[in-house]
Amino acid sequence: MxxxxxxxxxxxxxxxxxxxxxxxxxxxxxxxxxxxxxxxxxxxxxxxxxxxxxxxxxxxxxxxxxxxxxxxxxxxxxxxxxxxxxxxxxxxxxxxxxxxxxxxxxxxxxxxxxANIAALGEMWKGAGEGAKDLVCVTLGTGVGGGVIANGEIVHGVSGAAGEIGHITVVPHGGAPCNCGKTGCLETVASATGIARLAREALAKSEESQLSQLEMVTSKDVFEAAEADALAKQVVEEMASYLGLAIANISNIMNPEKVVIGGGVSKAGDALLNPVQRYFEQYAFSRVAKSTKLAIATLGNDAGVIxxxxxxxxxxxxx
Amino acid sequence: MxxxxxxxxxxxxxxxxxxxxxxxxxxxxxxxxxxxxxxxxxxxxxxxxxxxxxxxxxxxxxxxxxxxxxxxxxxxxxxxxxxxxxxxxxxxxxxxxxxxxxxxxxxxxxxxxxANIAALGEMWKGAGEGAKDLVCVTLGTGVGGGVIANGEIVHGVSGAAGEIGHITVVPHGGAPCNCGKTGCLETVASATGIARLAREALAKSEESQLSQLEMVTSKDVFEAAEADALAKQVVEEMASYLGLAIANISNIMNPEKVVIGGGVSKAGDALLNPVQRYFEQYAFSRVAKSTKLAIATLGNDAGVIxxxxxxxxxxxxx
Incomplete structure (x- = not known):
């Protein structure tokens, strides 16, 4: 064998x-x-x-x-x-x-x-490091998720568990989501959502190096955030929503690890640090102390693993 | 045996x-x-x-x-x-x-x-009706929770899974919670939280039969809600927060049943109907169709069962 x-x-x-x-x-x-x-x-x-x-x-x-x-x-x-x-x-x-x-x-x-098999990959060989209770959040064009409890994927009654992208983080006046609802995490934490937040901020103020770009991407926002006040504010806004969602997931599951993957996660600490800060603000104290946040390590290999x-x-x- | x-x-x-x-x-x-x-x-x-x-x-x-x-x-x-x-x-x-x-x-x-064994009781002999994926929300003096996935209780890495009462539903300007955070579900959906919402509403307007009571309880609010506009508005507010929290839990777990128990749940349909409405508004469409909400049926026997x-x-x- x-x-x-x-x-x-x-x-x-x-x-x-x-x-x-x-x-x-x-x-x-x-x-x-x-x-x-x-x-x-x-x-x-x-x-x-x-x-x-x-x-x-x-x-x-x-x-x-x-x-x-x-x-x-x-x-x-x-x-x-x-x-x-x-x-x-x-x-x-x-x-x-x-x-x-x-x-x-x-x-x-x-x-x-x-999204579920990517979570299993990260559990086995990636940032999950063998954690039997693990949640993966994938920030790409959309926002996906995989939830593992007691070492098994949680599928739910109709296979719709892990729809982390459709957690409502803006209950009133949120942007429309592809799913038909409004105010979903996907509308503010996906690559497209971050670009939208940046466009909205730029419509109010042009005092930003981002205003010189023809089309602002999520990558541009994170790269500019250290030196540019508007970009930094967009990152803060996105991180507050993502930190809130991860805190609420963690209050329910208290996973050992929450692994953040997908293209947006390439921002690394520029993403992880503000998200960690909001996570600690919104999580139950015992959860904030025991659930760890990490950036995914397997990249495109998570699925096959x-x-x-x-x-x-x-x-x-x- | x-x-x-x-x-x-x-x-x-x-x-x-x-x-x-x-x-x-x-x-x-x-x-x-x-x-x-x-x-x-x-x-x-x-x-x-x-x-x-x-x-x-x-x-x-x-x-x-x-x-x-x-x-x-x-x-x-x-x-x-x-x-x-x-x-x-x-x-x-x-x-x-x-x-x-x-x-x-x-x-x-x-x-x-x-809270976990009460959830197991409801799964085995109560409103859960054998559902292997089940979440219990207990609305009493505080708000507790029990989460069952794949037939097993989810404990999490430090036993703090199921802290449903400390899901943040008011991210900005929420009331202080006993846990040290602000804006927790417990501050707006427990018996004490509902009484507080009623007191706050009465401080703004006395046009309510509740204003004649020396001390307003959660039970008074639900009993008055059918005929009294202020009481109805308090129930709507509470139900919007609880519906949001249950929708977000369900987007993560897609449980077969979410069972609502505890003293506040004695309000029955006066609680369940508005919560169901907000749940459907905030849940991912596939989740809203497949996850069912129900009032607990075992009462004080859930724990021993x-x-x-x-x-x-x-x-x-x-």
Whole structure:
């Protein structure tokens, strides 16, 4: 069993990340293929099966080397059947991903939501450092989340647990969110949300180096924040909302770690320090002392490593 | 095994509730003794041991009839050791409750926080109806909570999970809370919080039947709300905060049920209906459709039934 390989697959809207991973979580081989979303994503499972076979052939390995496939998909998942309820970017609706991929590959497949498997990856090999109670917040174009309690992903009754991006942080007069509500965390803490806050601040005052840019990005805001008062104020505003949301999550779960990942997290301490400050202000004292905040360390590898963890723990132990 | 009895104990600041419960969760015998908090609560474990022996004697039963004791205590608990970190009302600090009670009774003992065992009780025999993902919110003098995910209580890294009363719902200018923060849910949704909101409203306007009362209680507010505009507005305010908090909890956990208990929950639909309305406004659409809100049904029995569940599942299966 020790020399078996785990296959991690992280399915995104533009690329599919694949990796062969050892039973100890070491990435042995990792590669990407483009996501073919034509014809409502009907080619995706066959593309994955072919990519795995081709890589095995290149490496001179047999399929028996592989224990199974653990895969993250961009949408809510029915865990018992491996059906994707909906993945808007791929054109899938009630799509039997697990069954189709098992037929194409001849391997056992386990499927979960992409934010959840990223959380498992960070738990196993990343900033989570083995913490059995862990929450991941992913700040990208949107805001996603994965929640692990007692070492297991929390899915909830309809697979919608971990919708951290849709925690309401502006109950009155918040900006509209893609989900149909207003004032969601996503509207103020995603890359697009931060850019919007900056545009709103610039509409009130041009006294900022950001006013010279044609299009302000979240990255620009964090880079300017040290020297620029307006940029600093935008970071403070974003951090107060994110710190509030993380404090409230932590008052409910008291996780060992809250790991902040996604593109926005590349700001590092410029993000973490103000968020930590607001977290301490809003968290219950015992929670503020015991729950630690950290920046994710695995980057784009979190998904494939989390997928491998699922194979190891859910398939490898039968 | 089927004819063994489970002992549930719910330790409060004024009374200790005890019950002998069947393996199927039926309460066979239930009684109370006063809580002796003199000398830093040092007599409590012996009092419990004597009460159990006395009841067995009355019933003509032997101690072998009892499988073990499951007990809730009013404070955070170290699960592995059964030590109560702190129970302010009892004068306990780092108190080895499990060990002492096992010595006094000769029975295996399992200890957890009182809000957590109440949640287990509601899961097993109450409004939870067996839901494996369940959150209980207890609205009493304070606001407590118990969180169950994948059928297990979520304790968190330092036993402070479920501190639902200290979710910040008024980030700016909120009232001071006993915990040292401001704007906690407890300051606006506990019995004392509701009374405070009513006093504040009455200080601005006396046009209310509540202004004739010497001291307004939470019960008065709910009873007056149908006919009295000021009382109705206080209920709306409270419900908006509670609905927001429950929506945000549900966006994180997507539980099958959120069960609202405690003295304030006796208001029934007068509480549940406005809270449901704000919950739907603030919850992610998929969560609003799948997570159900309900009033607790076990009342004061939730604790002893939850304690019995712990014995059945944690001791009965060894």
């Amino acid at each position: 020790e020399d078996k390989w785990l296959v991690g697959v992280d399915l995104g809207g533009t690329t599919i990340k694949l990796a062969f991973i050892s039973m100890y979580g070491e990435i042995l081989h990792k590669w990407e293929i483009p996501t073919n979303i034509s014809e409502s994503g009907k080619h995706i499972t066959l593309d994955i099966a072919k990519a795995i076979d081709k890589k095995l052939h290149e490496l001179g390995e047999m399929k028996q080397r592989l224990l199974g496939i653990g895969m993250g998909a961009p949408g809510p998942v029915d865990l018992t059947t491996g059906v994707i309820y909906e993945a808007i970017n791929l054109g899938w609706k009630n799509y039997p991903l697990k069954d189709l991929l098992e037929v194409e590959t001849g391997l056992p497949v386990i499927v979960d939501n992409d 989390g997928g491998a963890w699922l194979v190891k723990t859910k398939i490898g132990q039968h | 089927e004819d063994k009895w489970l002992v549930g104990v719910d330790l409060g600041g004024t009374t200790i509730k005890l019950a002998f419960i069947s393996m199927y969760g039926e309460i066979l015998h239930k009684w109370e003794i006063p809580t002796n908090i003199s000398e830093s609560g040092k007599h409590i474990t012996l009092d419990i041991a004597k009460a159990i022996d006395k009841k067995l004697h009355e019933l003509g039963e032997m101690k072998q009839r009892l499988l073990g004791i499951g007990m809730g205590a009013p404070g955070p608990v170290d699960l592995t050791t059964g030590v109560i970190y702190e129970a302010i009302n009892l004068g306990w600090k780092n108190y080895p409750l499990k060990d002492l009670l096992e010595v006094e009774t000769g029975l295996p003992v399992i200890v957890d926080n009182d 939850g304690g019995a569940w712990l014995v059945k599942t944690k001791i009965g299966q060894h």
